[in-house]
Amino acid sequence: EGEQLFELDSLEGPPQGAGLSASQVLSYPAARLFVERAAAAGHRAEITDGDAELLAEICGKLDGIALAIELAAARVGAHGLREIATLLDGRLKLEWRGRRTAPPRHQTLGATLDWSYGLISESERVVLRRLAVFAGPFTLQGAVAVASGGGEAAHSVVHALEQLVAKSLVSARPDGSSTRYRLLDATRHYAMQKLADCDEGRNIARRHARYVQDALGTTTAESSGGSQPSDSRDRAELLADARAALTRAYANDYGAEMRVPLAAACSRLFVELNLLNEGCLWASRALAVLDDTSRGSTWELELQSTLGHAFMFTERNSERCEGALRRGLEIAEALGDSFNKFRLLARLNMFYRRT
Missing domain, CATH: 1.25.40 (Serine Threonine Protein Phosphatase 5, Tetratricopeptide repeat)
Structure with a gap:
């Protein structure tokens, strides 16, 4: 009682492959936050036009998630931009550790997702795991086709999807008269690990x-x-x-x-x-x-x-x-x-x- 919910969108990042200059890339909040956090961690090198596309790629892989941006930016001094972009293709970003003074659930992206995963219902966990096979945006019909069955009725999938959107584990984008859904990259990697841990991965891959x-x-x-x-x-x-x-x-x-x-x-x-x-x-x-x-x-x-x-x-x-x-x-x-x-x-x- 007395609490209010403020829904925060992901930080906007620069488009990839657009040939933008460094100044143009840094006009986007995701890129600015990355550079600011990298500087705070001791990285002093300037972002040049030659770095611009790489920075845009990194921001895209981080999906505008502020915690993910901060964790990745803190490692630029140790690895460099190019190596950071390569490391982001794997599960390593889920394990990168942030400030020791932060609450445990905020110290790694994986811990944040563990905390969120522990708060949702079993039906929502099942649907989230199954939706991880989608590599791109999907429709409600796609979600039902892939995530229903095996004890999950179509209406249960629809309800679970609504809850996952409300809890920011699935993003929803209006598209005319319909909606496109998507798992952010870090969430998808996490949910794929959960899918691999259970015995239905092959069946879900066939459904997909x-x-x-x-x-x-x-x-x-x-x-x-x-x-x-x-x-x-x-x-x-x-x-x-x-x-x-x-x-x-x-x-x-x-x-x-x-x-x-x-x-x-x-x-x-x-x-x-x-x-x-x-x-x-x-x-x-x-x-x-x-x-x-x-x-x-x-x-x-x-x-x-x-x-x-x-x-x-x-x-x-x-x-x-x-x-x-x-x-x-x-x-x-x-x-x-x-x-x-x-x-x-x-x-x-x-x-x-x-x-």
Whole structure:
């Protein structure tokens, strides 16, 4: 009674890859706090234009969390900016220790998260652990698809997500008529550790891969005759999760049965985003593990089409390009797929006209 809640947003950080100068980067509060705390810890070197992009990267990895910024900045003198950026990719930032005079829960980021984790209900813990498989922003539908089951009903997931947002363990961003959710990087690393400690990690990874596959689906902007800008943005926001799902599927035996359909669903996303080399990589890996059930399927059709399209720009008129386009056309004709038949004929026409 008598208490009031003030919701504090994360500190705004500079955009990455924008080519900003040092003065422009330091106009953002996250970067200013980092430099101030580094100086307070004894680091006297000036931030130059050459350091600007590195500082922007560090601020991005720290998600604007003041405690995380302070803990990382205190170590610049010992490691330097570049090494700090590398160290932030792992779990080490959860263990960095701050001031000894601070309360125990404020001495490390991991201790802060331990304290928060201990205050939430068991249902909220389960949902938080499961949501850690998302590498990027996700929707309410995505949260329910991945986090429900195994004793958690859909309505329980929705309620738990509301509570996690209220307790600042999940961030929520309005996006038109819907909302995008995201775990901050440090929280996601922490929750992934908790997921690894229980016996459901493999099952949740499979659910996540199925969700990505279904979300990207077989109906794309190209095959449906165009899409609204919002649809394209929704698909682009799945890029980080497509990469994470593919990496897990090809790195673990439990993902073997999902490798071909998942790569087929993701392949055209790489083409849409002009990530042709990445599209080639995953299409080639999937084609290398085709079996009797997937050979000649719509999955192989999509993979061969992606490979042929990518090779047209990365290898121009190579034999591999022609072979992929011809194999795709052969499958389209066998399946009676008129749209893809004409699409592949158009690409072959372009191929032969520039020979």
